[in-house]
Amino acid sequence: MDYLIGVDLGTTATKAVLFEKNGKIIASSSQAYPLYRDASGMAEEALEDIFEAVLSAIREVAIIIEENDELLAISFSTQMHSLIAFDENWQPLTRLITWADTRAVKYTEQLKASKVGSEIYRRTGTPLHPMAPLSKLIWLKNDRPDIYEKAAHYLELKGYIFYRLFAVNKIDLSTATGTGIFNIFDLQWDKAALEITGVTPEQLPQVVEPYEIEQNLSEDFAKQMGIQRKTKFVWGAADGPLSNLGVNxxxxxxxxxxxxxxxxxxxxxxxxxxxxxxxxxxxxxxxxxxxxxxxxxxxxxxxxxxxxxxxxxxxxxxxxxxxxxxxxxxxxxxxxxxxxxxxxxxxxxxxxxxxxxxxxxxxxxxxxxxxxxxxxxxxxxxxxxxxxxxxxxxxxxxxxxxxxxxxxxxxxxxxxxxxxxxxxxSREAGCLAAVVMAEKALGMIDDLGEISTMIGNNQTYLPxxxxxxxxxxxxxxxxxxxxxxxxxxxxxxxxxxxxxxxx
Incomplete structure (x- = not known):
């Protein structure tokens, strides 16, 4: 039997779902973690909590795979708008600053009142709001200079997971388009947005296609997840766009x-x-x-x-x-x-x-x-x-x-x-959509519309x-x-x- 795993890096939990090629759900696992909030508007998560949740969730569904079966790929959906700062040695300077964090509200309001703010929105497609990494970077620059001045690299959650697993510095196109610093028309980091934040392109990850594949896990991580080292990991996309795909x-x-x-x-x-x-x-x-x-x-x-x-x-x-x-x-x-x-x-x-x-x-x-x-x-x-x-x-x-x-x-x-x-x-739209993207990445399907054969029948509620x-x-x-x-x-x-x- 051939299987694929869809992983959803959510706000309060990471979920892994084991699918057959036709979209049939075989097993699922959800691993929760806390979201730390306070009166300042902070909304953060511990990186190690999420990383351990990923390993554990994959392990719990992979245990079903037998010796003669094959795990074709693991593909990812992720919460959007997160930010992590690292020093030059790739040591985290922050926890995961999530989309729900509102500490950048003052700087967002200033940006919204300016002409340059509306121009940045029109090029990046991300509304001006404290959720966006654009605002978070301005907040770090002004309110946390101790972190900002040491920051040599910035990643979001999925990028962090792939960095830990494969030592790569990347972000998928889908997630990049939700940062507020990426031009959605020329598909490059936006110069004007970067100028406001003071961040350089060298501090940001390489933008790759959602169909990008990573391989060659370390023996240790492969063992912790109960999978083979050769297992393909597909980058996938952000949870919002994948939700559309997941329900066709x-x-x-x-x-x-x-x-x-x-x-x-x-x-x-x-x-x-x-x-x-x-x-x-x-x-x-x-x-x-x-x-x-x-x-x-x-x-x-x-x-x-x-x-x-x-x-x-x-x-x-x-x-x-x-x-x-x-x-x-x-x-x-x-x-x-x-x-x-x-x-x-x-x-x-x-x-x-x-x-x-x-x-x-x-x-x-x-x-x-x-x-x-x-x-x-x-x-x-x-x-x-x-x-x-x-x-x-x-x-x-x-x-x-x-x-x-x-x-x-x-x-x-x-x-x-x-x-x-x-x-x-299907109650697992995000994970199923991630798996369909993996099937396209592997050349198993030519069109994302193939998901229509996998989602089952609709129950319809009439007004x-x-x-x-x-x-x-x-x-x-x-x-x-x-x-x-x-x-x-x-x-x-x-x-x-x-x-x-x-x-």
Whole structure:
């Protein structure tokens, strides 16, 4: 039997999935690690935690492979926008600074207010936000000169994993397009962006195709993973673009919606497109497939907050969702803005804060649970409205991510978007997409569209007309309210930071 392994380097866990060539899942393993946060906006992870998780996850699925079987390749998906600084001897100077880190907010706001900032966005396709390595590098330069002056090399998470395994200094094209310092039109590091950061091309990795292959593992690492030294490692791509491929949303007008820890909505085009208003991103899957969309911070993490804080961790996610089903669509006029950790699309404001609006004596925890689920989807719907302006109408929606296991949550999406929502049988879209890229890299397939034969049948959720009518009335209020509250986001977040600092 021939096998392939897809590895997803996620924000809270690394997952490895063992597939047959036809996309059938044989085994999976998920290894969690902590995300370190504090009041300053820090959101970091320990490098060794993630590296050990990669070794362990691969080992747990590879153990199924028998002596006469062959592991054809291991291919990778990765969280985007991360940054690690190294000294001249390749010793880490930082932990992994993740996409969720907002310490660069001040410098991002300054960049957004300048003409050069908007020009950089139009060339790089990465919106101006603290998530981007562009902003992180400016923050290091100004606030952490002790690190910045010693930094001889910069990598992101997948680059670090491949550096540890193969001693190479590379980044795949897909991940590079999410850095904010890479020109998506001439496919080179952007000179103006580098000039602002003070970083030179020599400090950055070589950009390679997602189909690049590494081989010849050390005996020690091969043993730790339980695989042969000759096993091929395919670079793969970033998790956002791979999510589209993983649900076969690579044709024009077919949108992929993901809600995991965070969320996003994306559409594939044949060339990069940027938004005159700076609301959407443009990242590469490969040179022929460009993903245009918008990411949100507010996904499963917000629902976890509801369970842990409002319900004090006494209930499972399923039990909290069951309470939300006891309330009708619209939660009797209770709206929730899910900006607990700032927000990327659609408002691109790291100072944004969450709020319940419309609370009255008739509301209880059941209403709060439902309004949170609805608020997360309302927010994604607002992103979709922006996306339509850039790429045209959405003809079909393919959904993926942990939220699709909830029938209520998926139905809410169908009702708010007023469109059928298709959920494929495959629950491992990112890992499957990475494996399909490996198959193309190995010459096993000629076209990425072959994934259509691997994802199984769709379950389709149709809009409920009664619920649609309610949400159609509430969504404009949700959108207008975000603009009204936006006037005070900076003031309240500044107060919160000062109050925390003085405690």
């Amino acid at each position: 949303a690579i044709a024009p007008g077919v949108a992929a919606i993901t809600i995991g820890t965070s969320g996003a909505i994306r559409v594939v085009t044949d060339k990069p497109k940027t938004d005159e208003k700076g609301r959407t991103f443009t990242y590469a899957l490969d040179r022929e497939h460009w993903v245009v969309g918008g990411p949100v911070n507010s996904g499963g993490d917000v629902f976890r907050w509801v369970r842990d804080q409002i319900f004090e961790g006494e209930m499972s996610f399923e039990e909290v969702t069951a309470l939300a089903t006891k309330v009708s669509a619209g939660a009797d006029g209770l709206l929730f803005h899910p900006y607990l950790g700032g927000e990327r699309a659609p408002i691109w404001d790291a100072n944004a804060r969450g709020s319940f609006f419309g609370l009255n004596y008739g509301h209880n925890r059941n209403h709060m649970a439902r309004s949170v689920l609805e608020g997360i989807v309302f927010n994604l719907y607002t992103v979709a409205l922006s996306l339509v302006e850039v790429v045209g109408d959405l003809n079909m929606i393919q959904a993926t991510g942990g939220f699709t296991s909830s029938k209520l949550w998926t139905q809410i999406m169908a009702d708010i978007f007023e469109q059928p929502i298709n959920v494929s049988e 409920n007309p009664e619920n649609v009518a309610r949400y159609r009335e509430l969504s404009p209020i949700f959108i207008r309210l975000s603009h009204t509250l936006g006037l005070e986001y900076e003031n309240i977040s500044d107060f919160q930071r000062r109050f925390k600092a003085n405690k």
